[in-house]
Amino acid sequence: MEILKIQDLSKSFGQQPALSHIDLVVPRGVIFGLLGPNGAGKTTLIRIINQIIDGDSGLILFKGEPLSSKHISQIGYLPEERGLYKKMKVWDQLIYFARLKGMSASMAKEKVKYWLEKLEISSWREKRIEDLSKGMAQKVQFISTVIHEPELLILDEPFSGFDPMNAEIIKNEILELKDKGITVVLSTHRMESVELLCDEIAMIHKSKKILEGKLSDIKRKFRPHVYQVALSPNGTQMPAEWGIHRTSDKVEIQVPLNGKRPNQLLLELMSFGDILEFREILPTMEELFIQQVKSHPHG
Amino acid sequence: MGKIFLVIQREYFSRVKKRSFLLATILTPLIFPAIMGLFLWISVGEKDGFSLRIIEVVDENDLFFLESSEQYAFSFSKISREEGKLMVQEGERFGFLYIPKIELSKPAGIVYFGEKNPSMSLISTLESSLKRTIEEQRLYQSGIDPNVIDAFRTKVSIQSVTLDNAGEEKISDATVNYGIGFFAGIMIYVFIFVYGNQIMQGVIEEKSSRIVEILVSSIKPFQLMLGKIIGIGAVGLTQFLIWMLLIGTITSIVMGYFGLQMPQQQAMEMANPELGLLMDDSFDSNNIIQVLQGIDFVKITLMFLFYFIGGYLLYGAFFAAIGAAVDSPSDAQQFMLPVTIPLIIAYLGLFIFVLDDPNSRVSFWLSVIPFTSPIAMMGRASYGVPAFDLILSMGFLVLAFLFTTWFAGKIYRIGILIHGAKVNYKTLWKWITTS
Structure with missing residues (x-):
């Protein structure tokens, strides 16, 4: 109640x-x-x-x-x-x-x-x-x-x-x-x-x-449908829009879902190497706050 | 109601427990007796400290006689004027009075020599006693026995008596009534200003320190305001009662110590013997007691308390509203005028009209209109006020108090939550009309 x-x-x-x-x-x-x-x-x-x-x-x-x-x-x-x-x-x-x-x-x-x-x-x-x-x-x-x-x-x-x-x-x-x-x-x-x-x-x-x-x-409602992924690459070329960030032993990327199901995306990602991390990115409150205020200019 | 009481309690004890309250309460009434005591001490010390002052008198007429008093002794001799002056110069005598051969109808040439300027009282004592001797001598020369004249000297004094409805007679005295009205009126005037200001300061403190928002989430703003007004009023009343007690006690102790519990008349006589002669019967101590007995002190005290509290409450709400409207005491000045003006009108009215003629039309209105009545009515109190006037005045005061408190409450409840805004009379009016 x-x-x-x-x-x-x-x-x-x-x-x-x-x-x-x-x-x-x-x-x-x-x-x-x-x-x-x-x-x-x-x-x-x-x-x-x-x-x-x-x-x-x-x-x-x-x-x-x-x-x-x-x-x-x-x-x-x-x-x-x-x-x-x-x-x-x-x-x-x-x-x-x-x-x-x-x-x-x-x-x-x-x-x-x-x-x-x-x-x-x-x-x-x-x-x-x-x-x-x-x-x-x-x-x-x-x-x-x-x-x-x-x-x-x-x-x-x-x-x-x-x-x-x-x-x-x-x-x-x-x-x-x-x-x-x-x-x-x-x-x-x-x-x-x-x-x-x-x-x-x-x-x-x-x-x-x-x-x-x-x-x-x-x-969840305002999530951008993007996943944070870390993998140890096998050499396959990755699309540049994933925002690739390489370190000595792994690659960190942010992959949009683009209407696919997460499992589907995971399957695709597995072809680029061994998956170390797979996590959906949720908006921070900070981002949500600014986004909401901007999208309601008149309240 | 319980919460108002909590506020009253806090306001009361937070002030009464302060050291400054204790000091002001105890020292203020001590000041008057202390000053009085100091003067008495000096004058008594003077009398004890000096031995008798001897004044050499040379009377070429062999006519005059001066009676020695506690302070002055007169030594008559036949020395020359120059010898007399020398005695004063050498400090052998306090003074030297030289009376040359004079014509009784036109006494001239009497001289007093002194090392210091003689006091007024000494000169007037000398003058009056010489005058009396000359007058008696001249009457005697005209063939009239001075004793006969004495027998014809008549003293007149009018005794005023007030009659009430029941035909009961009371001896009254304008001076005493004036004194009571004067004192009571001023007390109320000062009380309203001093404690009204404390209300305002208190409200400003709560507002500027932002406590008020927490307070009004627990208690209605109106209750908070009322609690503050009543609490501070109780502080004032406490202080006043302590003063009365202390002044009464200390004055009687001081007077008792110096053994000066004499009627006023005697003191005046000492200063001016001639006045004493004139006032002989008209102003004896019996009479004062009778006058005081004729005044209904219970009624006056009750009236005083009513107008004391009523006037304070009436204006207290205004002071609270002003405090709520501003951010700091310096901003309060602009709103003080509506409070100050009626109070000053009442104060001036008390002196110009009410004490002068308590039964005039102006006095009636001043003592009935609630904004001036607390001060003006006290000017009429001891003269006796008709029941109709009194009921009208008191009724109006109560109604006005309810009105001003309600009115001030509207300003207060909005004002306390507004910070940093420029507030003028127009904004105040908006607050009143929108809430």
Whole structure:
């Protein structure tokens, strides 16, 4: 069952449409990538899901129910532009955010303690945010997003501001949360993290949804039908359009399928030597992203 | 509601726990008693420190008598003018008063020699006592017994009494009423500005540090705004109550220590004996107590709290909206005018119209229109306000507070999410009409 279902959602600011007729389904327990260029409408969509602003028309269902304020405690949100109270201590701040999400005082204390220990930052609990480094503050920020154990986690550019070490920690935390059954909506420009983390994606461009589905399905759908082949050649001349790359003991080539079946192609290739590698080339998210944006100039 | 309370709690404790709050709260009320105490200390020290000041008096008429006081002793002798001057020069005497042979109808040529400039009080004491002797002498010469004149000297003072509906009489005094109105009005004016500004700063901080987006995903913007306004208001109220307590306690300790718990009149008499003579009965301490008893302090305190809180809430929402519309405090200036102008009108109105004539038509309107009423009504409070005026004014204030908060809420909820945009009155209007 889906955790979030969006039907025909539209929102405009004055004459400017921010979202037009968006339909979206986020299944439970997946990491869902929300992609799109700057100004596509991602932030507006995220703000509507977080009930910060209202849509003009359309319906949002959270676990089958129309989204309402009682769901606030089940959603965690890490905005792209984020901050903490500089003068407040780490501990007080986390307790405050947890309580605002509806946690009881005792529960909040227990959870803050758990997370501080988990991320090995218990020693900072009495420090003010202004005395922490940016990366340290980001860790605190991440805790504040997950502290109330939401069922749906919305992360807008979660890795910005982290050094590679801390980004790795956060990435592992996200994967761990997924294993616990938490659904994560991830909005990012870093296609390599989409590739690494996301099960499903949706792409928004100029207020419209242009793509949605399982990452693997989408990749397959947009594959160029070209195979990466490595073989030790027997001397037979190969067509130049294969992009031949020779090394001392093997030849690497990229062979288009040209309407043939893979097995057929493999048979043909065997006449050029011993096959060492035979693998279909799938598009990277980076390529897909650019290609999709270019092919939808008007969204 | 629970979430608003969390916000109130945070706003309250994050300010009250600050060292600067503690300092401001404790030091401010200490300043007044400290200054008062310093002056008293100096003046008391002066009296103790110097021995009696002796003033040599030469009276060629053998007519005058000067009574020695705590500070000054008068020594009468028959030395020459030059000898007297020498005594002052050599420091043997504090001063030298020379009274030549004078005509009583036209006394002239009386000279005081001193090493230092004599104080006003010394000269006026000398003058008045010489004057009295001359006057008495002249009356006597005209065949009138000065004692008879004394018997005819009549003092007049008007006692003002207010009558309420039930016919109960209360002794009132314009000066005391003026003082109460003045003090209460200014307190509210200052309070609105100081704490309104804190609301604005707080909103700007949350907006510019981008915490606000996280906050509004947990709590409605309107609740957040309301929580902030109430929380900071509670800080102000706390500070105010502590001040009152401290000022009261410290003042009485200071006064008690110096043993100066005397009625005002006595202090004035000391400075100017003639004034004391005139005011003898009209202003005794009994009367002040009666006047104070005639004022309904419970009612005034309740009114003060109502307008204190009401005025703060009314303007607090505006300050929050301004903070939400801008990115930094320096940008806020352009929107301050609509807040500052009514407050200044109220402030000036308090002095020009309300305290001058609390029952005039202008005073009525100033104290009923919600944007000026919190300050203006306090000017009328101690004079007694008709129930109708009071209910009208309070009702309007509550309605206006609800309106401004709703209105400001619309600006607030959009403004907090908008960064780096050039905001002017036109954009504000667009926000209000589109949300």
